[in-house]
Amino acid sequence: MCLSHVVHYGSSVFEGMRAYKSDRGPILFRLREHSVRLLNSAKIYRMEVGYTAEQIDQAIIDLIDSTSSKNATCRPVVYRATARSRSTRPTARSSSRSASGLGQISG
Numbered sequence: 001m002c003l004s005h006v007v008h009y010g011s012s013v014f015e016g017m018r019a020y021k022s023d024r025g026p027i028l029f030r031l032r033e034h035s036v037r038l039l040n041s042a043k044i045y046r047m048e049v050g051y052t053a054e055q056i057d058q059a060i061i062d063l064i065d066s067t068s069s070k071n072a073t074c075r076p077v078v079y080r081a082t083a084r085s086r087s088t089r090p091t092a093r094s095s096s097r098s099a100s101g102l103g104q105i106s107g
Contacts, residue, residue: 012079013041017060021070028064028074031057035076042078049078 015034019026035053042049051059060074 011045011047012077013038013045013047014075014077015041017074017076019064019070019072019074026064026070026072028060031060035060038076038078047078047080 015038017029017031017034019028032053035056038056039049039053056076060076063074064070064072
């Protein structure tokens with residue numbers, strides 16, 4: 001059974017960010033800083049992402065806009081998609097993003 005590199009060796013990078021509902025629509029907290037940090041993390045791990053920070057920002061904005069809950073958390077992930085070895089040499093890469101609504105946190 002050949003599982004992906006990320007399953008065997010944990011070769012992924014991710015960010016976690018929040019979106020908050022406002023009268024002007026959802027507000028994403030420090031979106032650009034999160035996107036740049038995701039790209040820098042991938043670079044340190046020798047993974048070519050293939051997207052710019054601007055493209056990642058727009059994908060996250062589109063994702064949040066498509067959710068029914070505007071209070072959400074978003075987790076963009078970049079991971080290696082092939083199982084070669086424990087090496088951090090570049091391999092095929094994949095990325096994904098997900099968002100989930102948040103209920104009331106306190107009070």
